Amino acid sequence: MGAAVAACAAPNxxxxxxxxTGRSTASVERAARFGLMPVATLTELLDRSDIVISLCPPxxxxxxxxxxxxxxxxxxYVEANAISPERVQRIAGLLEPCATVVDGGVVGSPPVRGKTPTLYLSGPTAATERIEALFAGTxxxxxxxxxGIGKxxxxxxxxxxxQKTSRVLVALAIGMAREHGVDQExxxxxxxxxxxxxxEPQYVAKTAARAWRWGPELEEAADALAAAGLPPEMLRAAASTLARWHEVKDDSALTLTDALDRLAHP
Structure with missing residues (x-):
């Protein structure tokens, strides 16, 4: 997601x-594919940047x-990770008053092959207007x-x-039906x-491949529920289920059968 979103800012x-530094070969290849300019250190990146968009694992x-x-x-500083409002507010406390913090959240698929996600923003008006201009026409x-920071x-x-818990429930429903020979029905x-x-049973394999990042997102959502006085147990259970697929991170060759087998026998 991060490289694709960053590439969209290039025209503006x-x-x-x-x-x-410290990134995987896959990350380096992905950044090169999207035309991003590498720098060796975070210090250099920050010295040369007016806007930073943080999109990383929670x-x-x-x-x-x-x-x-x-x-x-x-x-x-655009805090665009899938983290709870409380954590965003803590991050704002770390960075202010030197930096201006904008709360961000990307909803939708990465902006490739015609996909058009929405970057939701909340924060000081002058700063959000700069981010709007950065992605205008992309x-x-x-x-x-x-x-309000956190919105x-x-x-x-x-x-x-x-969305993510629903996908987990699909996998569990099909897994139970398969165990009794009624999955096709x-x-x-x-x-x-x-x-x-x-x-959409074919999406179970995609869910499994993305479980490594979906699980932490659901833990963050569970924390947000708890902070709001709402029961978090359902989301924590979904995150625990996703953890069974941790070993198939980004495996695009995974099939529905493979995913269900790993779910039943991690």
Whole structure:
């Protein structure tokens, strides 16, 4: 997601940089494919940047923000990770007043092959307007939710709670039906309702391949539920289920049968 979103900013930016130190070969290849300019250190990236967009695994969000704060970054910092509103507010506390923090949340698929995700924003008006201008006319649409830090993250996690947990429930339903030899009948029943995720069994393999990042997102959403006084147990159970697929990270060759086998016998 990060490289594809960054590439969309290129037409409206002097340069789009990324820090390659410590990143995987796959990340380096992906950044090169999207035309991003590598720099050797975070210090160099921050010195040369007016705007930083943080899109990384949720667990790394605060460490990255803490590093940026330690280097006295003084531009606009878009915290666009799938993290709870409470964590976004903590990150804002780390970076301000040197930096201006904008809360962000990407909803939708990466902006490739005609996909047009929306980057929801909340924060100071002058800063959100800069981000809107950065992505104007690109495949990344923007929508401003107001000035409150946490609004964009709350919307992102609210949507993820439903969308990702629904995909996990599909895998469990098909897995149970398969165990009793009625999986095809289940799919046939589901096919009569085209608006149901259950009518898309082929997506189970994609769910498995993405489980390594979906699980932490659901843990973040569970934390947000708990902070709102709502029961988090369902989302924590979904995250635990996704953890059974941790070993098939980004495996594009995974089949429905493979995914169900690994779900039943991790």
């Amino acid at each position: 930016a002097a340069a789009v940089l990324w820090c390659e 667990a790394a969000a605060e460490d990255l923000a803490r590093d940026a704060a330690g280097l006295r970054f003084a531009g606009v 495949a990344v649409q923007t929508a401003v939710l107001g000035a 964009a993250s709350a919307l992102k996690l609210s949507y993820a709670s439903f 289940l799919i046939e029943v589901a096919s009569k309702r085209t608006d149901s995720y259950l009518s």
